Amino acid sequence: MKFIIQRDYLLRSVQDVMKAVSSRTTIPILTGIKIVANENGVTLTGSDSDISIESFIPLEHEDLEVVELVKSGSVVLQARVFSEIVKKLPKESVEIDVQNHFLTIIRSGKAEFNLNGLDAEEYPLLPQIEENDAFQVPSDLVKQLIRHTVFAVSTSETRPLLTGVNLKIENNELTCIATDSHRLALRKARIDLNTTDVSYNIVIPGKSLNELNKILDDSNDLVDIVITENQVLFKTKHILFFSRLLEGSYPDTSRLIPEESNTEMKVSAKEFLQAIDRASLLAREDRNNVVKLTILEGGVIEISSNSPEIGKVIEEVQSQSISGEDLKISFSSKYMLDALKVLGETDININFTGAMRPFVIRPLHDDSMLQLILPVRTY
Known part of the structure; x- marks a missing residue:
C-alpha cells in the first residue's frame, strides 16, 4: 500500500x-x-x-x-x-x-x-448493520439531545443500565432520558419518520454519546441513525459511529415526575444560576455540595449555604412570581448547576411538591425539556 x-x-x-x-x-x-x-x-x-x-x-x-x-x-x-x-x-x-x-x-x-x-x-470486522430502517435527525439536534441529558447518567456500575441514556421513539417523537436515581434529565423532539408504526426503546452508554458529541458538528446536516437488537449506528457523510447497546429494560421514570405542585416559582435562570454558583463555593468546601432555598415574603428567594469550619453565605434573589405554600428545601448545588447550565439563559418554572419530594425545573415557554432533582435531608 x-x-x-x-x-x-x-x-x-x-x-x-x-x-x-x-x-x-x-x-x-x-x-x-x-x-x-x-x-x-x-x-x-x-x-x-x-x-x-x-x-x-x-x-x-x-x-x-x-x-x-x-x-x-x-x-x-x-x-x-x-x-x-x-x-x-x-x-x-x-x-x-x-x-x-x-x-x-x-x-x-x-x-x-x-x-x-x-x-x-x-482486525475484527465492524458490526454488519442493514441500513434499510434508517431515520434521520439533524446533527445539531443530536448534539442537543446528548448535551441536555448525558450529564445525568450514573457513574456507578452497580446499576449498569443507569450509566446509559434511554432513547425512545413513538408516534414520531424522540425522547431521551437519563437518571442516576438522584436526578433526572429529559429532552423530547419531533422527528419525521414518514410512518407512525416505528417505535424503539433502547439504552445507549453515556460514554458512547459523549464521544459522538465530540465528533458531530453543529450543522443542519442529517445524521442517519440505525438501531438493531444490540447496536446503534450513527452515520454522517464521512463517519460511521457504532455503539453497543446496554441490555435490559430501562426503569419507568414517568412515575417519578410529579403531576401536581404545592409551590410554583418563576425565576430568571441566569440570576438563579449565579446565586447558586456563589453559594456552592462554601458548599463545595464542606464536600456535601448542599445549598438551602427558603421562600420569604414578597417573592424573595433566600439561597444559603453553611460550612461549619469555613463560614456561611446568604443571598437573596427576587423571583418573577411565587404561588402556593412557603417552603424550605435543601439540594445538591452541583445537580442544580448542571441542570441550569443546560436550560440556558431563559426564564424557568420550578415546581415543588414538598421539602422531601422531587422538584421539577422547566423552561418557561418550552415543554420539550425538564430537569428533576431529589432534595437532600439536612436534619
Whole structure:
C-alpha cells in the first residue's frame, strides 16, 4: 500500500477514530488504527469493541486533491504512536508506504518514521448493520439531545443500565432520558419518520454519546441513525459511529415526575444560576455540595449555604412570581448547576411538591425539556 495524503485531513480522521481506541483492551490489535486505501479513498477505523468509529477520506474534496493513491492495500498501526507522529509532521503532505511484513514508512518533508505494522486481516470486522430502517435527525439536534441529558447518567456500575441514556421513539417523537436515581434529565423532539408504526426503546452508554458529541458538528446536516437488537449506528457523510447497546429494560421514570405542585416559582435562570454558583463555593468546601432555598415574603428567594469550619453565605434573589405554600428545601448545588447550565439563559418554572419530594425545573415557554432533582435531608 502506498498513498500521499494532505496532513490536515489525515489528522482530523485520526483524532476522530482515536476516540474509540482504548489502551485497556483484551484484544491487542484493537490498540491500533486500521488503515485501508483503495480507489475510493482512505478509510481509518478505531474500536474498543464497545464503540467503533470509521472515518472516510475521499480522494477529492471540493475540487481539492486530498489523496493520491499509488497502490491499494491495508495495515494496522499502533494508534497512540501514529496519532502523535501525524500531529507533529512538518509538512502539509504525508506519504505512507507499507512494505514487506507490514513495515510502514511515513514521510513528510525531511522527516521519516519506520513503524512496525500488523496485518489488517486480523482486525475484527465492524458490526454488519442493514441500513434499510434508517431515520434521520439533524446533527445539531443530536448534539442537543446528548448535551441536555448525558450529564445525568450514573457513574456507578452497580446499576449498569443507569450509566446509559434511554432513547425512545413513538408516534414520531424522540425522547431521551437519563437518571442516576438522584436526578433526572429529559429532552423530547419531533422527528419525521414518514410512518407512525416505528417505535424503539433502547439504552445507549453515556460514554458512547459523549464521544459522538465530540465528533458531530453543529450543522443542519442529517445524521442517519440505525438501531438493531444490540447496536446503534450513527452515520454522517464521512463517519460511521457504532455503539453497543446496554441490555435490559430501562426503569419507568414517568412515575417519578410529579403531576401536581404545592409551590410554583418563576425565576430568571441566569440570576438563579449565579446565586447558586456563589453559594456552592462554601458548599463545595464542606464536600456535601448542599445549598438551602427558603421562600420569604414578597417573592424573595433566600439561597444559603453553611460550612461549619469555613463560614456561611446568604443571598437573596427576587423571583418573577411565587404561588402556593412557603417552603424550605435543601439540594445538591452541583445537580442544580448542571441542570441550569443546560436550560440556558431563559426564564424557568420550578415546581415543588414538598421539602422531601422531587422538584421539577422547566423552561418557561418550552415543554420539550425538564430537569428533576431529589432534595437532600439536612436534619
